Each structure stands twice: as C-alpha cells, then as structure tokens.
Amino acid sequence: MLCSYPQLAQQYTDKFATFYPTPNSSKTKGTLTELKLQQAISQLCLRALAEPNLSTFMVEAVALISQTLDVKYCSVLELLPDRKSLVLRAGIGFPKEAIGAETVGEQNSLTGYTLRSRQPVIVEDWQQETRLCSLPLLQEYDTIGSISTVIEGIEKPFGVLSIHATEPxxxxxxxxxxxxxxxxxxxxAIARQQAEAQLVTEKLNRLQNSFLNAVSDELRAPIFNIKMALQMLAKALNRNQNLSAEFSQQNAPTSKAARCFEVLQNECKRELKLINDLLDxxxxEAGTYPNFLYESISLLEWIPPILESLHLRVEQQRQILNVNLSAELPPLITEPTMLKRILLELLDNACKYTPSGETITVAADVVGEKIRVSVSNSGVEIPAQECDRIFDKFYRIPSNDFCKQGGMGLGLALVKQLVERLGSTIQLDNGVGQTTFVMELPVGASPFYKLPTD
Structure with missing residues (x-):
C-alpha cells in the first residue's frame, strides 16, 4: 500500500507509541535497557530535524543503532529504480569501498523477503534458516543473526534497514x-528531503510542519517515560534512605544514590529543554508558531518575581545579581509568556558564562517610544570575529565554554526569533570585559498582537 507523506507521518506517530512500555521498577536491567533505547530514539529524532544532509544523517543513524544494540554491522540499503537490486547507502562494519557500490540481489535474499512481506524479518541463526539464502556478503562477515525492516517511501519503499550480529x-x-x-x-527524513527537492516553498513548509508535528510527541515521549521512571526510583529511595530529607538540606546531597539521582533529574530537564527549544x-522559522494573547504589564512588578528563581543558582556560583529598573517605565503591551522565556534564556546564558565574583545585571529604561531591556554580565567578552554569528542556530563560540556547560547553540537563536515575533529587536553590545544583550520593545503592540476575548 502506497502512502502519502502526511499519511506516513501519521503512521509514524501512531505506531511509535507502542515502543514505550511502562517501566517496571522491579526489573532494573530491563528498565535501563528500555531507557537506553528511548534515549537513542530521541537522539535520532533530534538529528533528523537538525541534519539537512541525508547521507550524513544515514551515517550517523547506522552508527548510533549499531552502538545502541551492540552489534557489529548495521546498514541502510536503497532500492534501485529497477526494483531488482539494492545499493549500500550507509553501513557500519563494512569496508569503505562497499559503501555506494555494493549491490544485493532482491530474489531469495533477506532484503528481498523483507520488501515483499513489508514486515520485520528476524533471523536468529543463519545456519538453521530455511526461508532465505545467506548471501556471500553475510557469509563473508561471519554473521549469525539479523533483523531487517522496510524503510518506507512516499510512492515506493526506499529500501531496507538491517542489523547483523556476529555472536549468538x-x-x-x-x-x-x-x-x-x-x-x-x-x-x-528521506520524505522530507524528497519534498524539499520537488515542491515549491509554500508546499514544502506544509510538509515540514507535518514532519514536525509527527515527531514532536515522539521526541518528548522518552523524556516523559524517563521522568516517570525517576519518580518510581525516588519512591524506592525514599523508603530506603529518606531521599527527600537529604535534598531539603542546604548543601548538596552527600550519598552516592542521591547524587546519581540528582544527575539523572538534571539531565532529564536539560534534554527536555533542548527538545522544546529545537521544536519551537x-x-x-516555518511561521507556524502559535499566536498568544497580549496583555498590558508593568515591568517594575513583573521582572522581580522572575529573578527570584535565579537567586540560589547565583549564590551557589558566587555571582552577583543586580537589578536596575527605571521608575518611569510605562505599561508594556506584550505577550508575557514569550517575554519571560526570552528573559530566562538570556539570564541562563549569563549564569553559564559569568565567572565567580563577577556581576549579572538586569536593567530596563525608556528610550524614546521604546522600552530598552538589557541583560549584561561582567568578566567575559565575546571575540569580535564571533559577534556576527552569535545568533546563528547551532553556533557555539570555539573554546569559550570555560565552565564546561555544554549545549547545542540553540538558546540565542531562539531568543532572536522570539524577540522578532514580539515586533522587537535584539543586539549584542560587546565591551571590554563585559557582554550585554539589549532588547528594544515597542510600547505599543507588535504585528502579531491579538486582542484578548472575554
């Protein structure tokens, strides 16, 4: 049965949910294996969204699949136009000269059987297999067992994804x-590239949105399952060693279990934020970000509560937080949720890269008919040659992460898009030993202003 791209995306959404069973806290090894597979799926989805080159993504995909399942061989075989043979597009464990040149006959082969059945084909032991013939390609590499499944396409199958184990x-x-x-x-990912090559921009954007909608739940699903597993783990640890009391202390948790649990929680939050940033x-970029309801706010009353959440972090990192808000600030018509996210992204960036003993300053004043909001931090400056790229997606300043904070370079790119969505501008003022991000917000409504309804 041939499927259109939207249908394929919907199938992708419907079937994917079956992959995630509810973690069982009594089966620690099985739970860890499930979480490992879920994390790998999350990484594949992220790379599918972020990597525009299909060949590069295929190479990354087979490497990740091979590593996750601990098998020596993994391959993506593309069905050629004659539909009688396949070519090895990407593979792990195979010689380089085989990539792009090795063809596999369809008849009586593992791949041919997979394409005809359109179902996963599992071979536990090739020596006992009676349905299929073991190709010389597999015999040469001493494969014992294999799994093969179809990679669907829009009008015809694209090919076959296979793994081959060399141990029972x-x-x-x-x-x-x-x-x-x-x-x-x-x-x-293949359907998206084909659409990009064939469709006009308007139709392309619709397909990209369909793809985004199809994977958004799948990206978040593993994180939610990990969070659920962590909640179950917390209950078990509380019964054994009163974990809640240890986290309520002012100092960091001291027991090994508590420290490991804290790391798991922080990493789960970090990955969820990364997924949300990328999807948003x-x-x-596609122009499909939802319109929110705007309202009038007073920055004098609105900013201080947001900063409350940073006090503990600033104190732990021995930084200084200053607030300088003009008493003459007029009411601002804006979308508070979007503006809060912008401010928190800028503050998070400042906290990451401000050395101990240095100052983070949040300021707001009136300049003409605009309100200027700035976030600055001392003790660090961005090299002049990097300033033009600071808002680029996935761009991180080389050798500037002295705090080892990591990240994918999405924060400032997201800030710029959100600021423009508010009908505002943002720029970098880079001084000696100081970095300042300045937003200029119109006192009136942005072009996306939507009146609240009763």
Missing amino acids: SRFTQNEVNFIQTSARILAA LRQL
Missing part, C-alpha cells in the same frame, strides 16, 4: 520495535 543472541521485542522505529525516522525554533 536472542533479539527482544523491544529491540525489534527499536529497529522499526528507527526505520520510520529514516523514512520521515522550527515552528518559528
């Missing part, structure tokens, strides 16, 4: 589901 193993249902889900992610950035 019994493939679990979760591993089979993982291979199917990986193939659907590859199919969505794609919506902003």
Whole structure:
C-alpha cells in the first residue's frame, strides 16, 4: 500500500507509541535497557530535524543503532529504480569501498523477503534458516543473526534497514520495535528531503510542519517515560534512605544514590529543554508558531518575581545579581509568556558564562517610544570575529565554554526569533570585559498582537 507523506507521518506517530512500555521498577536491567533505547530514539529524532544532509544523517543513524544494540554491522540499503537490486547507502562494519557500490540481489535474499512481506524479518541463526539464502556478503562477515525492516517511501519503499550480529543472541521485542522505529525516522527524513527537492516553498513548509508535528510527541515521549521512571526510583529511595530529607538540606546531597539521582533529574530537564527549544525554533522559522494573547504589564512588578528563581543558582556560583529598573517605565503591551522565556534564556546564558565574583545585571529604561531591556554580565567578552554569528542556530563560540556547560547553540537563536515575533529587536553590545544583550520593545503592540476575548 502506497502512502502519502502526511499519511506516513501519521503512521509514524501512531505506531511509535507502542515502543514505550511502562517501566517496571522491579526489573532494573530491563528498565535501563528500555531507557537506553528511548534515549537513542530521541537522539535520532533530534538529528533528523537538525541534519539537512541525508547521507550524513544515514551515517550517523547506522552508527548510533549499531552502538545502541551492540552489534557489529548495521546498514541502510536503497532500492534501485529497477526494483531488482539494492545499493549500500550507509553501513557500519563494512569496508569503505562497499559503501555506494555494493549491490544485493532482491530474489531469495533477506532484503528481498523483507520488501515483499513489508514486515520485520528476524533471523536468529543463519545456519538453521530455511526461508532465505545467506548471501556471500553475510557469509563473508561471519554473521549469525539479523533483523531487517522496510524503510518506507512516499510512492515506493526506499529500501531496507538491517542489523547483523556476529555472536549468538536472542533479539527482544523491544529491540525489534527499536529497529522499526528507527526505520520510520529514516523514512520521515528521506520524505522530507524528497519534498524539499520537488515542491515549491509554500508546499514544502506544509510538509515540514507535518514532519514536525509527527515527531514532536515522539521526541518528548522518552523524556516523559524517563521522568516517570525517576519518580518510581525516588519512591524506592525514599523508603530506603529518606531521599527527600537529604535534598531539603542546604548543601548538596552527600550519598552516592542521591547524587546519581540528582544527575539523572538534571539531565532529564536539560534534554527536555533542548527538545522544546529545537521544536519551537522550527515552528518559528516555518511561521507556524502559535499566536498568544497580549496583555498590558508593568515591568517594575513583573521582572522581580522572575529573578527570584535565579537567586540560589547565583549564590551557589558566587555571582552577583543586580537589578536596575527605571521608575518611569510605562505599561508594556506584550505577550508575557514569550517575554519571560526570552528573559530566562538570556539570564541562563549569563549564569553559564559569568565567572565567580563577577556581576549579572538586569536593567530596563525608556528610550524614546521604546522600552530598552538589557541583560549584561561582567568578566567575559565575546571575540569580535564571533559577534556576527552569535545568533546563528547551532553556533557555539570555539573554546569559550570555560565552565564546561555544554549545549547545542540553540538558546540565542531562539531568543532572536522570539524577540522578532514580539515586533522587537535584539543586539549584542560587546565591551571590554563585559557582554550585554539589549532588547528594544515597542510600547505599543507588535504585528502579531491579538486582542484578548472575554
């Protein structure tokens, strides 16, 4: 059955949910394996969204799949136009000269059987396999077991995703589901590239939005499952060693279990923020970011509560937080949720890169018919040659992460898009030993202003 891209995206959404069983706290090894597979799917989705080059994404995908399942060989085979043979597009474990040149005959082969059945094909032991012939390609590499599944296309199958093990193993249902889900992610990435090559900009944007909608829940699903597993783990730890009391202390938790739990929580929050940033950035670029209701706020009353959440972090990092708000600030018509996110992104960036003993300053004053809001930090400055690229997506200043904070370079790109959405501007003022981001907000409504309804 041939599927259009929107139908394929919908199937991708419907079937993917079956991959995530509810973690069972009594089966620690199984839970850790499930979380490992979920994390790999999340990474594949992120790379599918972020990597514009399909060949590069395929290489990254087979490497990640091979590493996750601990198998020596993983391959993406593309069905050629004659529909009688396939070419090795990407592979792990195969010689470089085989990539792009190795063809596999369809008849009586693992790939041919997979394409005809349109179902995952599992071979536990090639020596006992009676349905298929083991190709010389597989015999040469001493493969024992294999899993193969179709990578669907818009009008015809694109090809086959396969893994091959060189040691005896019994493939679990979760591993089979993982291979199917990986193939659907590859199919969505392939469909997106084909659409980009064929469709005009307006239609292309609609397909990109369909793709974004299809993967948004799948990107968040593993994180929600990890959070659920962490909640179950917290209950178990509370019964054994009163974890809540240890976290309520002013100092950092001291026990090994509490420290590990804190790391898991922080990493879960960090990955969820990364996913939300990436998805929101794609919506902003595509012009599909939702319109919010604007309202009139007083920055004198609105900013201080936002800063309350930073006091503990600033104190722990031995930084100084200053607030300088003009008493003459007029009411501002804006979208508070969007503006809050902008401010928190800028403050998070400042906290990351401000050395101990230095100052972070939040200021707001009136300049003509605009309100100028700035976030500055002392003790660090951005090299002049990097200033033009500071708002670029995925750009991070080389060798400037002295605090080892990590990240993918999405924060400031998202800030710029959100600021423009508010009908405002943002710029970098880079001084000696100081970095300042300045927003100029119109006192009136932005072009996206929408009147609240009763």
